Amino acid sequence: MKKFLSVALVALTMMICTACGSSAEKPADKTEPAQVEAPANKILVAYFSCTGNTKKAALEVADILKADTFEIVPAQAYTSEDLNYNVEDCRANIEQKDNNARPEIKSKLANPAQYKTIVIAFPIWWGAEPRIIDTFVENYDLAGKTIVPVCTSGGSEIMTAEKNLQALCKGATVTSGKRLGITSRDEVKTWLDSLGL
Numbered sequence: 001m002k003k004f005l006s007v008a009l010v011a012l013t014m015m016i017c018t019a020c021g022s023s024a025e026k027p028a029d030k031t032e033p034a035q036v037e038a039p040a041n042k043i044l045v046a047y048f049s050c051t052g053n054t055k056k057a058a059l060e061v062a063d064i065l066k067a068d069t070f071e072i073v074p075a076q077a078y079t080s081e082d083l084n085y086n087v088e089d090c091r092a093n094i095e096q097k098d099n100n101a102r103p104e105i106k107s108k109l110a111n112p113a114q115y116k117t118i119v120i121a122f123p124i125w126w127g128a129e130p131r132i133i134d135t136f137v138e139n140y141d142l143a144g145k146t147i148v149p150v151c152t153s154g155g156s157e158i159m160t161a162e163k164n165l166q167a168l169c170k171g172a173t174v175t176s177g178k179r180l181g182i183t184s185r186d187e188v189k190t191w192l193d194s195l196g197l
């Protein structure tokens with residue numbers, strides 16, 4: 001009888017242990033919880049700058065927004081002769097006169113899908129965005145994204161570039177833009193806050 005009781009006790013203990021063990025395992029008939037996708041709400045500041053003004057303004061915006069940055073580097077760098085707009089047929093002037101000019105960019109964004117908002121910073125050339133900005137926006141599917149144009153210039157405003165980008169950024173929302181480099185950091189921050197990015 002004593003022997004029978006101890007055998008029964010061992011069997012009972014084994015049954016309890018087995019039950020405990022299986023509860024810690026993934027039940028075979030339950031499906032995996034859905035994968036939680038990384039929120040696509042990151043902000044990128046992409047900038048093109050030949051003489052440093054736009055770079056400085058763009059990095060300030062990136063700092064305020066805690067955004068990633070991407071420099072739009074031309075495959076063929078612009079020399080000072082290329083930028084000498086007093087010479088009628090300098091490279092920059094030739095490009096700006098040609099709506100279809102698309103100067104090549106050295107590298108592409110690694111993962112554009114992760115950005116919901118892209119701030120695009122550029123100098124004004126002949127009243128508008130440099131053609132390389134058109135190359136940039138046409139390189140990606142921007143549908144559903146918010147595009148924020150910002151510029152630096154010797155005095156010209158951003159409206160023409162803003163209008164051009166609205167036409168080129170298919171399916172994207174292009175916000176009103178801003179001319180930077182003449183505004184304090186606080187003013188830039190207030191404007192960015194007003195966009196509710």
Ligand SMILES: Cc1cc2nc3c(=O)[nH]c(=O)nc-3n(C[C@H](O)[C@H](O)[C@H](O)COP(=O)(O)O)c2cc1C
Pocket residue numbers: 048049050051052053054055083084085092093122123124125126127128152153154155156157
């Ligand atoms: C080819 C060329 C055309 C320009 N056209 C204009 C213009 O139409 N209006 C203006 O206010 N500034 C114009 N600028 C001045 C630049 O917009 C200004 O210097 C800008 O801040 C340069 O930016 P970056 O230093 O980032 O290259 C022009 C400059 C270049 C090189």
